[in-house]
Structure formats: C-alpha cells, structure tokens
Amino acid sequence: MISGYLDGLGMVLQLSTLLAIAGGTLLxxxxxxxxGLTSAMAxxxxxxxxxxxPPVAGxxxxxxxxxxxxASGSIxxxxxxxxxxxxxxATTFDGFPMAQKGEAGRALGLAIVASFFGGxxxxxxxxxxxxxxAEFALRFGPxxxxxxSIFGLVIIASVAGKSLxxxxxxxxxxxxxxxxxxxxxxxxxxxxxxxxxxLTGVNLLPALIGLFAVxxxxxxxxxxxxxxxxxxxxHRIDIARPRFLETLKHWKAVVMGIIxxxxxxxxxxxxxxxxxxxxxxxxxxxxxxxxKFGTGHAPGIVSVESANNSLLGGALIPTLALGIPGEAAxxxxxxxxMIQGITPGPMLFADQSGTVYGIFLAYLLANVFMxxxxxxxxxxxxxxxxxPRKQLLAAILVFCFIGVYGVDGDVFNLYLMLGFGVLxxxxxxxxxxxxxxxxxxxxxxxxxxxxxxxxxxxEGDWTPFFTRPISVAFLIVAIGLLALxxxxxxxxNQQSTPAGDDSV
Amino acid sequence: xxxxxIGKPLFNVVLIIVSASVFxxxxxxxxxxxxxxxxxxxxxxxLSALIFIFAIPCLIKDFQEWRTGDxxxxxxxxxxxxxxxxxxxxxxxxxxxxxxxxxxxxMISTALFIFFCVVGLxxxxxxxxxxxxxxxxxxxxxxxxxxxxxxxxxxxxxTDLFKIPxxx
Numbered sequence: 001m002i003s004g005y006l007d008g009l010g011m012v013l014q015l016s017t018l019l020a021i022a023g024g025t026l027l028x029x030x031x032x033x034x035x036g037l038t039s040a041m042a043x044x045x046x047x048x049x050x051x052x053x054p055p056v057a058g059x060x061x062x063x064x065x066x067x068x069x070x071a072s073g074s075i076x077x078x079x080x081x082x083x084x085x086x087x088x089x090a091t092t093f094d095g096f097p098m099a100q101k102g103e104a105g106r107a108l109g110l111a112i113v114a115s116f117f118g119g120x121x122x123x124x125x126x127x128x129x130x131x132x133x134a135e136f137a138l139r140f141g142p143x144x145x146x147x148x149s150i151f152g153l154v155i156i157a158s159v160a161g162k163s164l165x166x167x168x169x170x171x172x173x174x175x176x177x178x179x180x181x182x183x184x185x186x187x188x189x190x191x192x193x194x195x196x197x198x199l200t201g202v203n204l205l206p207a208l209i210g211l212f213a214v215x216x217x218x219x220x221x222x223x224x225x226x227x228x229x230x231x232x233x234x235h236r237i238d239i240a241r242p243r244f245l246e247t248l249k250h251w252k253a254v255v256m257g258i259i260x261x262x263x264x265x266x267x268x269x270x271x272x273x274x275x276x277x278x279x280x281x282x283x284x285x286x287x288x289x290x291x292k293f294g295t296g297h298a299p300g301i302v303s304v305e306s307a308n309n310s311l312l313g314g315a316l317i318p319t320l321a322l323g324i325p326g327e328a329a330x331x332x333x334x335x336x337x338m339i340q341g342i343t344p345g346p347m348l349f350a351d352q353s354g355t356v357y358g359i360f361l362a363y364l365l366a367n368v369f370m371x372x373x374x375x376x377x378x379x380x381x382x383x384x385x386x387x388p389r390k391q392l393l394a395a396i397l398v399f400c401f402i403g404v405y406g407v408d409g410d411v412f413n414l415y416l417m418l419g420f421g422v423l424x425x426x427x428x429x430x431x432x433x434x435x436x437x438x439x440x441x442x443x444x445x446x447x448x449x450x451x452x453x454x455x456x457x458x459e460g461d462w463t464p465f466f467t468r469p470i471s472v473a474f475l476i477v478a479i480g481l482l483a484l485x486x487x488x489x490x491x492x493n494q495q496s497t498p499a500g501d502d503s504v
Numbered sequence: 505x506x507x508x509x510i511g512k513p514l515f516n517v518v519l520i521i522v523s524a525s526v527f528x529x530x531x532x533x534x535x536x537x538x539x540x541x542x543x544x545x546x547x548x549x550x551l552s553a554l555i556f557i558f559a560i561p562c563l564i565k566d567f568q569e570w571r572t573g574d575x576x577x578x579x580x581x582x583x584x585x586x587x588x589x590x591x592x593x594x595x596x597x598x599x600x601x602x603x604x605x606x607x608x609x610x611m612i613s614t615a616l617f618i619f620f621c622v623v624g625l626x627x628x629x630x631x632x633x634x635x636x637x638x639x640x641x642x643x644x645x646x647x648x649x650x651x652x653x654x655x656x657x658x659x660x661x662x663t664d665l666f667k668i669p670x671x672x
Contacts, residue, residue, distance in 0.1 A: 049666050165558050169519065172558075176526065176551040186536035188544040191529065222591040226631045390629075394621040395654055397594075398614055401601065402658060406668035414602045422595065430515045430566075448547050460540035 001131070005361070007354025008056070012361045017057040020050075021362055024061030025369040026377075028068025032075075033381045034392070035082045037216065039069035040328040040435075044212040045396070047205055047336050048403030055340045055355050060362030062336045066329055067366040070309050071115035071374060074301075075381055078107045087308045090276040094293065094300030101296050109243035110298055111305045112374045114254060117247065118306030119367035121258040122265070122313020126320075127360045130349070133321040137346035142454030143465045147474035149447035152324035154478040156331070157436045158485040170432040173423075174440020175447070177202050184445075185452055197412040206404050206413045207441055208335045210420025211427075211434040212328070213400050217393050218425040224389060242375050246298065253299035256283045257306030264307075265314015279307035313363070320344050320356065323446070328435040334442060508573035516563035519555060526552040590628045597621055610670040611655055618651035 011017065024046055031042035042065040050058030073088030078095035091111065098107040140148065153175070157167035180191045181201030192198040247254065260279035283303035284293040293300045316333075318324045323345040325331040337344050342355065349356050374381070404417045424434045451465075458464050466472055530548035597620055604613040626632045626643065635643060662668045 048668070049662075052667060163562070165562055169555055169558050169562070172551045172555050176548060176555070179548045179551070183544040185541060186538065186544045188533050188536060190533060190544060190548060191526075218591060218594065221594045221625070222587045224587075224590055224625060224629060226626070226629045390622050390625040391650055393594075393625070394618045394651075397598065397621070398618060398654065398658060401605070401614075402610075402662055402668070402670065405605065406662055406666075406670065409669075409671075411602060411606055414605070418595075418598055418602065421598075426511075426515055430512050444547075452541050455542065456538070456540040458540070 001357075004353035004357040008357030008359070008361050011054065011056040011354065011358040012060065012365060014057070017054070017060055017362070018365070020053055020057040021060040021064045021365050022369045022373070024064030025068040025366050026064075026373055028065035028070075029072040029370070029373060029377075029381055030068075031065070032069030032072035032085055034387070035076050038212070038328070039066050039085060040212045040332045041216050042066075042069050043329060043332045043336060044209045045399050045403065047208060047332075047339060048407055050336065050340065051407055055342055056358035056362055058340050059333075059337060059342070059359050060366065062333055063359070063363045064366040064369060066312055066333065067119055067309065067363070067370050068373070069329075070312055071112065071119075071305070071370050072381060073308070074108065074111035074115070074305055075378070078104055078111065078301075087276050087311070088304075090280045090304040091301060091308075093280065093304075094295070094297050097294065098296030098298075098301065103296070105241070106243065106246075106298075107296075107301055108378060109241050110247055110301045112371060112378075113242045113244055113247040114257065114302040114305035115309040115374075116242075116367055116371040117254050118258055118261055118309035119312065119370065120364065121306075122262055122310035123360060123364045123367065124313075125262050125310075126313040126316050126363070127357070130317050130321045130356075133317065134346040134349035137322055138350060140346065140470065141468075142450040142457065143468050143471040144474070145450040146447050146454060146465060147471040147478075148322060148324065149443040149450070151474040151478040152322075152443050153436070153439055153447070155481055156325075156439045158481055163431055164482070164485045164489060166430070166432040167436050170427055170434070171436035171440045173427075173432075174437035174442075175444035176440070177207070177437070178441045178444030179448070184449060195412065197410055197416075201445075202441070203413055203416065204335050204339055204441065205407060206417035207420050208332055208438065209400050209404055210417040211424035211437060212332055213396060214417060214421025215424030215428060215434060217396050217400075218421055219428065220389065220393055222425075224393070226389075242371065247302055250299045250302045252286070253283045253303040254306045256286070257303040257308075258310045260303075261307040261310030261312075262314045265311040266317045275307045275311040276304040279303040309367070316363070320348065320359070321346065324443075325439070328438075331435050331438045331442070335438060338442065508570055510570055513563055513566040513570050516559045516566055519559040520563065523552040523555040523559065527556070586628065586630070590625060593624050593628055594621065597624065606671050609672045610659060611672060614655040614658070615651045618654055619647050622647040622650065 012021075027046060028039065028042050031037045031045075032039060043062050046061055046065050050061050053061070069085060070087065073083055073085035074091045074095060076082045077088040077091035078099050081092050081096040083089045083092055095107045095111065098104070153171045154168075157171040158164055178201065180198055182189055182192070182199055189199070197203070257276075257279040260282060261275045264275035264278060280293075280300060280303055283299050284290045287293065287299060289297075315325070315330045319330045319334055321344075323334065323343070325334045334344060342348060342352070400417065401414060404413050405411070407413075424437070427434050427437065454465065455462070464471070466475065527549050530545040530552065533543070533545040533548075535543050535545075597617060601613060601617040604616070607613075608616075623632075623644065626647075632640065632643075659670060663670055
C-alpha cells in the first residue's frame with residue numbers, strides 16, 4: 001500500500017497534473033453553480049480534453065469537476081434559494097434563511113469548509129475500503145462478472161428513472177446499442193450498416209456527451225424563456241471566507257454528514273439529495289435545539305454540505321473496485337476511466353496500484369483546490385449565475401462538438417453525438433433516464449462476453465451461473481431489489497394514484 | 505392533473521416499432537457454430553424482445569394518462585409551439601453545423617453557428633420583436649463579437665493548450 005501511495009504521489013505531484021486537477025475543479029465549480037447544469041455534464045464536457053493526458057491527470061481533472069460541482073451547488077442555494085445541484089436542496093433549508101439575515105458570506109464560508117471536511121474524510125474511507133473489496137473481487141470468474149453486470153444494470157435501472165420498467169428499458173437500450181459492431185467471438189458484423197466507424201462498435205465519447213450534455217442543452221433550449229432570468233442576489237457576501245473554527249465547533253454535524261454520505265454513497269442510485277436529507281434529519285434529531293433548524297442554523301448547513309462531498313468518495317468505492325457506478329455522474333466518470341484505457345475493477349488494483357492510489361491522492365487534492373478556488377473566487381462564481389442563457393447554451397454546444405471531433409476527426413461521431421442527444425432528451429422527458437443507457441453501454445459487453453466465455457468453458461452448461469455462490473448471490477440481490485422496487489411502487493400507487501405518477 | 509403530452513405514448517410506440525425491426529434484422533445475422541457459444545444474434549434478439557414486451561405496459565399506462573390528462577395544465581411558462589420551435593431550430597442548426605464543419609472549416613462554421621444560435625433564440629423567444637432598431641443593431645453587433653471572440657478563444661484553447669487539431 002505504501003509503495004502504491006509513493007507511486008501515486010509521483011504521478012500527482014507534477015505541474016501538469018496539478019493544473020489539470022485545478023482546471024477540472026474550477027469548471028466543476030462553475031457548472032455546479034449554474035442551476036440546471038449537472039456534474040455529469042461537467043465531466044462529459046471535460047472528457048475530450050483529458051485524452052492526451054496521463055491517466056492520473058485526466059481522471060484527477062474529472063474528479064476535480066465532480067468535487068467542485070458538489071460544493072458549488074451551495075452558491076445559488078444560499079443566495080437565491082435555488083439548489084445548483086439536487087444534492088444542494090437541503091442547503092437551502094438553513095443557507096437561505098441565514099443569507100436573509102444578512103449572513104450570506106457566513107453561510108458560504110461554512111458550506112465551503114464543511115464540503116472540504118466531507119471530501120477529505122470520504123477520501124480516507126475510499127482508500128481504506130476500496131482495496132479490500134477489489135481484492136475480494138479477484139475471485140470472480142466469467143459467471144460472477146456476468147452476474148455482477150446484470151446486478152449493476154438492474155440496480156441503476158431500478159432507481160434511475162421514476163418507473164422501474166422504463167429504467168429497465170433504458171438499460172436494455174444501452175445494452176442493445178453496445179451490441180453494434182463486430183461480434184468479438186464470431187466476427188459477425190451487427191448493425192454496422194456498412195459504416196466503417198461502427199465496425200468497432202459505438203464510440204463511448206459521443207454517447208456520453210450526447211446523453212449528458214447535448215440532451216441537457218436541448219432541454220434548456222425547449223424551456224428557454226428570456227423572461228425567467230435570475231435576479232441578482234442582494235445579499236452581502238463580503239465576509240465569504242472559510243470558517244474553519246466555526247465549522248469545527250459543529251463537529252457533531254460534520255461527523256453526521258460524513259457518516260450519512262459515506263453510507264449512502266456506495267448505495268447505487270441513492271444520490272446526493274438522499275444523503276444530504278438524511279444528514280440534515282439526523283443532525284436535527286440529535287440536536288439540543290432542533291427548533292432552530294430551518295431558521296439559518298449553522299449545523300444545518302454544515303451537516304448537509306459535508307454529506308454532499310463525502311458521498312462522492314463512497315460512490316467511488318463500487319465504481320473503482322467493481323466497475324459498477326451508482327448514479328449518473330459516476331457512470332460518466334466510469335466511461336471516462338474506460339476512455340483513458342483504465343478498466344475499473346479488481347484487476348486495476350492488482351495491476352496498476354500506483355494509478356489507483358494516484359487517483360485517491362488526486363481526489364484529495366481536488367478537495368484542497370476546491371477549498372482554495374471557492375474561497376478566492378466566490379464573488380466571481382456568483383457572477384456566473386448571471387451569464388445569459390442563450391450565449392451559454394451556444395458555447396456548451398460548441399465545446400461538445402469540438403470535444404467529440406477533436407479526438408479522432410470523425411464527422412460520423414458528431415452525427416452520433418447529435419443522435420444520442422436527441423435520444424437522451426426524449427428519454428429524460430419521458431422519465432426513462434439516461435444513466436441506465438450508459439450503464440448498458442458499459443456493462444453490456446462485459447455481460448455478453450463473460451456469459452459467452454463462461455458458456456464455452458462450461459461446455460454450454462448454464463447451471464454454474466446459478467450455482468456458484470458469488471454469482472448466485474448477485475442474481476438473488478438483483479431479483480430482490482427488483483421485487484422491492486415493485487413492492488414500493490405498488491404501495492405508493494395504493495396510497496395515492498395521481499395521474500402522471502410514472503411508477504410502473 | 506398532469507399536462508397532456510401525446511409524445512409520451514408515441515415514444516413507446518416508436519420503441520415498439522424499433523425493437524421489432526431490430527429483432528427481425530438480427531435474425532438475418534449469419535450463424536457461426538462454435539461449441540457452447542451463443543449466436544451473434546442472441547443478445548440483440550433477447551434485448552429487443554424484452555424492450556418490446558416492457559414497452560407495451562408503458563404504452564398502455566401513458567396512453568391512459570394522456571386520455572385523462574389536463575389539456576390546460578402546462579409545466580412551462582412558455583407556449584408549447586414556441587418551445588418546440590426553439591428546440592427544432594437548435595437541432596437543425598446543429599445538423600447544419602456538422603455539415604459545414606469540414607467544408608467551411610472550424611472558424612467560419614463555429615462563428616456562424618454561435619451567431620445564428622444566439623440571434624435565432626432571441627427571435628424565436630420573442631425578445632427580438634420588443635427591441636428598437638438601435639437595440640436590434642446593438643444586439644446583432646454583440647452577438648457577432650461574442651461569436652467571433654468565442655470561436656477564436658476555443659480554437660486557441662484546443663489547438664495550443666490541448667494540442668487537438670481543428671480543420672481550418
């Protein structure tokens with residue numbers, strides 16, 4: 001482990017890597033501060049620029065974007081009562097009332113430091129838990145990998161959309177798209193339409209950018225209303241400086257946030273909003289002054305923000321150790337890892353431990369940069385909220401185009417990106433979700449190749465897939481989760497049956 | 505009551521048609537016999553069949569929801585026709601951008617795309633009509649400057665900083 005950290009340190013402590021992490025964090029902060037733009041979109045936009053970088057620098061940049069977006073969602077939450085990201089919803093409960101009292105700077109100062117503490121703690125938890133999980137996963141053979149892929153697809157489909165059936169359909173659409181190209185075993189061309197660019201399958205980059213960036217821009221275009229411009233906050237933010245001592249004074253709230261984020265983080269699909277709401281609820285429950293929550297109470301902000309950033313470290317555990325991401329942002333990050341030539345999973349820890357520990361350290365540094373950049377540039381990021389929407393949409397689209405084209409100069413990939421953008425727009429509009437599509441694209445080939453390799457080695461016998469203990473355990477948990485989701489949907493349908501409830 | 509959106513059931517119809525087509529197309533894949541292995545068509549056919557089967561209850565539910573939905577309810581402050589116009593305009597502009605990208609080169613096609621995107625959204629969203637002649641001239645000049653500056657800035661960021669070549 002120590003040699004791994006030393007190797008990783010050597011990779012991280014290079015000027016280009018440090019600049020990449022800082023740049024990613026800066027972009028993540030800007031994107032997180034803009035309501036409606038997601039951290040998944042920030043990562044998707046950054047993917048093309050990480051191509052020429054060494055793996056740790058590239059992934060560090062993407063982690064910086066995730067970290068920055070997680071923290072800066074608090075800016076519009078505090079100043080405008082609009083959460084920049086879903087996980088900042090609970091920040092509005094006490095952040096905005098504190099700003100209304102004329103203490104917006106204090107609220108932001110607390111949020112920044114709590115995010116930093118949460119991020120650092122989650123890095124420690126990640127580095128402690130991910131390696132043993134990966135070591136355990138070294139026992140996996142084709143049967144286990146097949147079951148794990150199915151498990152990953154089922155869990156994200158169960159929780160990503162508003163409807164179980166629609167989530168499953170989205171996952172299968174991704175899986176189906178992953179079959180495009182030359183069949184790896186028989187060499188048969190599948191749905192290639194004599195297009196050279198499709199012979200090796202659908203390129204992941206246009207899919208990621210289309211599904212997470214172009215689809216979001218199309219949604220914003222559909223909803224674009226020039227009369228709905230954000231009004232500039234009149235709150236004082238001149239005292240927006242990090243508040244270490246005050247945050248530490250509320251250490252119980254910080255710890256509650258870290259525990260909530262770290263527990264919820266690895267649970268696929270649970271997401272930041274659940275972690276922060278759990279943290280807020282638990283902190284209030286154990287508080288001696290629960291009546292102060294919701295009135296601009298510091299522990300309310302501290303617990304929520306520490307939960308938001310500690311969630312990410314937790315979510316990275318299954319992503320790195322098993323190759324199974326829990327939600328959209330880590331799904332895009334997984335795609336980024338694969339584009340970088342890194343295949344997440346147990347072999348990554350066995351073969352490239354230096355890279356893994358480098359990623360851990362890059363995540364730690366991303367938190368440090370987040371703290372510095374947020375403290376130094378807070379007033380600037382508030383101005384970001386006022387950027388005219390149509391100029392922003394045009395700029396994002398150009399970035400998407402150049403990013404996809406610049407990688408291999410193939411115009412076909414631009415059409416592909418556009419196609420995925422339109423598909424993603426409709427999938428989101430009609431509650432299917434786009435995260436399961438990416439998971440299907442990534443896990444589909446793993447599931448197919450392992451099932452077929454397994455069947456060949458078992459001479460066509462399917463029973464080992466259902467008798468090997470780890471394999472059957474994954475399948476049972478996946479079926480159990482499906483049953484649980486169906487039961488929950490049935491119960492919520494029984495309690496209230498409003499039209500438009502999509503839970504099937 | 506929710507907004508009536510015929511697109512919701514229609515999207516399921518599209519899924520059903522596409523999945524059926526995929527199933528049929530996959531059945532034409534050549535069958536290479538490898539002992540113990542599945543055919544190349546196995547997964548495409550399995551997945552398209554499952555999508556077909558799962559989309560049917562979604563279609564029924566979404567269609568019922570559409571029938572009982574509120575015609576007057578709207579989730580947006582802008583009219584559907586205007587929203588759809590803005591959406592379609594950007595899609596068409598993107599297709600034109602891809603087409604022009606290698607023919608006109610990065611700089612001209614990108615500057616044109618940004619300019620038309622900004623001005624087009626202003627026109628379609630209705631803000632253009634509220635401007636005076638001087639205001640329109642100012643907005644056009646602003647959009648032009650923004651388009652050129654952004655195109656040049658992105659060009660240098662990608663070619664110099666990230667070493668990604670772009671067609672000129």
